[in-house]
Amino acid sequence: MPSRPTVLAGAVAALVAGIGAAQLIAGAAPTAQAAGLVGYSGCGELLAHYRSELKRSASAYGFGYGYGGFGIEDSASPTAAGAAERSAGGTDAVGSGPSGTNLQEQGVDEPDLAKLQDGRLVVLTGNRVRVLSAEAQPRLLGQLRIRGEQNYGGELLLDGDRALAVVSGFRAAPMPQPQSGSSSREIVDSRMYMPGTPTTRVLLLDMSGNRPTLIEEATYDAQYVSARLVDGTVRLVTTTRPQPEIFYPQGPADEREMLARNKAAAGKVKLVDVLPQVVRKDAEGTVVQRGNAVNCTQTFHARTPYGVSTLLVTTMRPGDGLAATDSTAVTTDGDLVYASAERLYVATSRWGTVGPVMPMLRSGSAASRPAPDEVTTELHGFDISSPTATRYLGSGSVPGYVLGRWALSSHEGALRVATTRQPPWNGEQSGATSSMVVKLEERDGALVETGRVGGLGKTEQIRAVRYFGDIAAVVTFRQTDPLYLLDLSGKPKVLGELKVPGFSTYLHPLGDDLLLGLGQDAAEDGTVTGMQMSVFDISDLSKPAQVDRLRLGNGYTPALDDSRAFTYDPDRRLATFAFNAYDPASKIGEVSTALGISVDEDGTLREAGRMPIQSGAWSARVLVDDDHLYAVGETGVVAGDADTMERTGSIEFFPAAPEPLTR
Numbered sequence: 001m002p003s004r005p006t007v008l009a010g011a012v013a014a015l016v017a018g019i020g021a022a023q024l025i026a027g028a029a030p031t032a033q034a035a036g037l038v039g040y041s042g043c044g045e046l047l048a049h050y051r052s053e054l055k056r057s058a059s060a061y062g063f064g065y066g067y068g069g070f071g072i073e074d075s076a077s078p079t080a081a082g083a084a085e086r087s088a089g090g091t092d093a094v095g096s097g098p099s100g101t102n103l104q105e106q107g108v109d110e111p112d113l114a115k116l117q118d119g120r121l122v123v124l125t126g127n128r129v130r131v132l133s134a135e136a137q138p139r140l141l142g143q144l145r146i147r148g149e150q151n152y153g154g155e156l157l158l159d160g161d162r163a164l165a166v167v168s169g170f171r172a173a174p175m176p177q178p179q180s181g182s183s184s185r186e187i188v189d190s191r192m193y194m195p196g197t198p199t200t201r202v203l204l205l206d207m208s209g210n211r212p213t214l215i216e217e218a219t220y221d222a223q224y225v226s227a228r229l230v231d232g233t234v235r236l237v238t239t240t241r242p243q244p245e246i247f248y249p250q251g252p253a254d255e256r257e258m259l260a261r262n263k264a265a266a267g268k269v270k271l272v273d274v275l276p277q278v279v280r281k282d283a284e285g286t287v288v289q290r291g292n293a294v295n296c297t298q299t300f301h302a303r304t305p306y307g308v309s310t311l312l313v314t315t316m317r318p319g320d321g322l323a324a325t326d327s328t329a330v331t332t333d334g335d336l337v338y339a340s341a342e343r344l345y346v347a348t349s350r351w352g353t354v355g356p357v358m359p360m361l362r363s364g365s366a367a368s369r370p371a372p373d374e375v376t377t378e379l380h381g382f383d384i385s386s387p388t389a390t391r392y393l394g395s396g397s398v399p400g401y402v403l404g405r406w407a408l409s410s411h412e413g414a415l416r417v418a419t420t421r422q423p424p425w426n427g428e429q430s431g432a433t434s435s436m437v438v439k440l441e442e443r444d445g446a447l448v449e450t451g452r453v454g455g456l457g458k459t460e461q462i463r464a465v466r467y468f469g470d471i472a473a474v475v476t477f478r479q480t481d482p483l484y485l486l487d488l489s490g491k492p493k494v495l496g497e498l499k500v501p502g503f504s505t506y507l508h509p510l511g512d513d514l515l516l517g518l519g520q521d522a523a524e525d526g527t528v529t530g531m532q533m534s535v536f537d538i539s540d541l542s543k544p545a546q547v548d549r550l551r552l553g554n555g556y557t558p559a560l561d562d563s564r565a566f567t568y569d570p571d572r573r574l575a576t577f578a579f580n581a582y583d584p585a586s587k588i589g590e591v592s593t594a595l596g597i598s599v600d601e602d603g604t605l606r607e608a609g610r611m612p613i614q615s616g617a618w619s620a621r622v623l624v625d626d627d628h629l630y631a632v633g634e635t636g637v638v639a640g641d642a643d644t645m646e647r648t649g650s651i652e653f654f655p656a657a658p659e660p661l662t663r
Contacts, residue, residue: 037300037330037395037445043271046296049331050242050274053308054266060255062193062246062262063308093511093570099158100623102566104405105340109229111155111166112564114621114632121623122163122207124156125634126653129165129205129212134625137649138639142211146203154201157229159318161208162215164234168224169199173243195243200224202236204322218280218322220293222312226337228344233387235344236314239333240276242269275299276312276329280322294327300392301331309333311346313382315390325388330380330395338408342385343393345408345415348378349401375401377419379440381447396447398438406506406563409467415440415447416488418465418474433459437472437492453492463519466507471495471541473515477503477522485541498544502532505560508568508575513539514547514603516575518559518566521551530554533575535603547603552595555581558620569624572642573599574608576629578619581610594622594631594638596645609645613638614652 040046057063097103100116115122120141121132130143146154146167154167173194200220205212222238247261275296280289294312311334315326334346377400381393400419402408407418420435436454440447460476467473470489476482483504485496501524504517514535521532531552537545559566559577567576579595596608611631613619619631624642631638636652 037302037392039298039300040296043296046299047269047271047274049301049305050308051267051269053306054242054244054269055263057308058259058262058266060258060262061248063244063266092509094509094568095570096567096624100567100625102563102568104338104563107230107341108339109157110564111157111164111227111229112621113153113155114623114630115156115158115163116623116625116630117158120210121630121632121637122156122158122212123632123637124154124165125632127154127167128653129156129163130653131207131210131212132637132651134628134630135649136628136639136641138630138637138651140651142209144205144212144214146201148201155227157227157234157318158207159229159232159234161206162318163205163207163212164227164229164318165203165205166224166227166236167201167203169201170196171199171221172196193246193248195246197221197243198223200236200238202322204318214283216280216282216288216322218278218289220312220314221277222293225311225334225346228337228339228384230339230341230384231387232317232319233384234316234318235339235382235384235390236316237334237337237344237346238276238312238314240310240312241333242273242308244269244273271296274310276310278324289323293324294329298327299329299331305331307331307333311380313344313346313390315384315388317388326390328382328390328392330392332378332380332395334380336402336405338405338410339384340410342383343410343415344382344384344390345410346380346382347402347405347408347417349375375399375421377402377417379415379417379447381415381442393442394444394446396440396449398436398440398449400435403462406465407462409472411467411469411488413441414450414488416467416472418462418472420461433461435462435476437474437486437488439488439492451488451490451492453486453488453494455494463503463505464507464517466509466515468509473507473536473538475504475507475517475519477526483517483536483544485538485544487541495541496538496544498536498546500534500546500549502528502534504534506563506566508566510535510568510573510599510603511570512601513537514599516568516599518557518575518577520560531557531560531579533597533605535599535605537603548605550597550605550607552579553581554583555579557595565621567622567624567629569642573601574624574642575599576622576624578613578622578631578633579610580618592618594619594629594640594645596629611638611640611645611647614650 101112113124119134121134123130127146128143131141132138152168157164173196200222203217204215206215220238222240225237227236244265247258249255249258276293278293281287311330311332313328314324316324333348335348338345376397378397380395383391383393398417398419400421409416418437436452439451441450462476464475472486474484483498487493487495502521504519506518508516510516515538517534520528521530522528533550535547537547557577557579575597579593581591592613593610595610598606598608613631619633621632623630629640629642638650640647
């Protein structure tokens with residue numbers, strides 16, 4: 001079979017995403033790099049680059065990598081700016097956003113599988129958008145089934161009386177047809193493999209009534225990364241990679257011929273194979289737009305172009321429809337998205353052990369490559385302050401990888417990034433883990449390093465990061481959990497440190513200088529012994545203290561890995577999340593619940609209740625409104641009293657009643 005570099009890269013990205021947050025070290029770490037990209041002069045230059053890169057990566061088994069990249073033109077040394085006056089700031093209690101989702105930045109809505117709005121619960125599971133009544137006994141008010149290409153789940157954004165459903169899918173490549181006079185047997189002997197195409201389908205729905213209706217839809221030939229909604233404007237982030245036909249040998253004697261065929265296939269890719277494509281249809285299925293999703297001259301690249309992936313940021317106003325008001329692309333790929341109200345950043349970690357790493361070109365020096373195990377993270381910044389346009393600002397790279405979007409933060413014109421330099425499969429064994437928090441600023445079309453802090457958690461990995469204005473709280477872990485407080489106002493520095501058993505993977509501000517940690521308990525040797533919650537007092541930044549700790553026992557919650565699965569109600573001082581408890585000594589084994597933890601004003605933790613969920617069903621989200629909480633899963637919703645955690649009703653999604661189908 002042919003090599004599958006994109007699948008391998010996706011597996012690595014999934015491995016990275018499942019570990020935690022980031023880490024920090026000093027001294028010999030390389031400086032961050034800055035890059036200013038330029039636009040292609042036209043479609044001829046763009047197509048020539050992608051064909052050349054595909055040929056360069058061709059092998060007898062396909063194409064060696066799917067990465068984009070950008071050349072590094074110069075380097076920037078950290079400044080020695082003096083530390084400014086600072087306060088903890090930003091540690092006020094944070095509740096959910098207006099649609100019920102726990103947000104990284106207030107005012108920047110994030111897509112999720114369930115949303116609360118105007119007394120209704122909107123859920124996207126099982127290829128259906130369902131509208132339920134948000135009450136003690138939820139009722140199905142209306143639903144719409146999404147059909148078409150093979151779908152792999154989706155996410156929702158709500159904007160007034162409209163909803164945006166973003167669904168990831170896959171379209172299989174058409175089977176090659178026999179040539180005139182040939183047989184199907186000869187097609188098999190040709191050893192041709194036709195890769196399919198990842199798709200991102202965006203459906204605009206009218207939610208003014210209880211029954212969602214389709215307004216229009218757009219399908220991008222691209223892999224979905226994420227989306228953000230700010231003041232009625234959505235930025236959709238996708239990546240695209242050319243999918244030429246692949247030939248692979250059935251033995252060593254075929255390799256030379258197959259290499260030649262693959263290089264020839266690379267030279268035949270067309271513009272429609274290279275640029276992201278979009279097809280937009282109205283509610284009746286009539287095509288109203290078909291073609292390139294972005295122009296050649298709206299696509300940026302390094303002065304020395306590298307890679308064959310295209311990162312696309314599409315700007316649209318759901319209130320006006322799905323027609324893009326602006327499209328901006330970069331020859332690179334993207335792993336995760338972070339956005340503030342005025343900036344959007346896309347990050348990609350480059351794994352030297354997986355595929356070729358981009359050339360590290362420095363002024364006046366020849367190209368060189370990092371060590372085989374070196375990891376770098378590319379960052380691309382965009383200005384999203386306009387409601388209709390997205391402007392590319394610049395790119396940069398920092399040593400190490402990021403373990404999730406919480407490792408990034410934009411504040412007063414600076415981007416802060418927490419990274420770990422050693423790949424996770426080598427770091428703890430080798431003891432050579434080195435990590436840092438780097439500050440970057442926009443300068444002359446590039447993201448330039450202006451400071452960093454290191455030397456934290458040596459040989460460990462960061463599991464959680466939370467920023468509060470100029471302050472960063474960082475959790476590392478190997479055997480114990482050091483909680484570090486950093487001052488990032490001027491020259492970054494460490495203010496305080498606390499070592500406690502276990503570690504947190506998510507941190508949440510409770511107000512009054514209290515910080516809640518959700519994570520794992522651990523023995524003295526670092527062995528994980530079950531889940532726990534902790535409360536930290538950070539009123540004295542030089543001496544953080546643990547106020548309380550509550551052991552939850554063996555179990556799992558999706559909130560360990562996805563902050564959207566965590567909910568905190570500041571008025572009730574109640575944290576809620578789905579919790580699947582496991583007791584090997586019990587005949588029941590696993591029990592699925594919605595768990596509520598109350599936090600007293602002094603930081604004392606108490607279990608508020610465990611609302612049971614139907615047997616065999618897992619809950620992915622727990623949302624809370626004024627009176628009720630709702631545990632949402634693939635098979636249904638369980639409702640309960642938000643004050644008592646007592647179950648009040650439920651609704652099952654399957655079997656589903658007949659409903660209209662989208663085209």
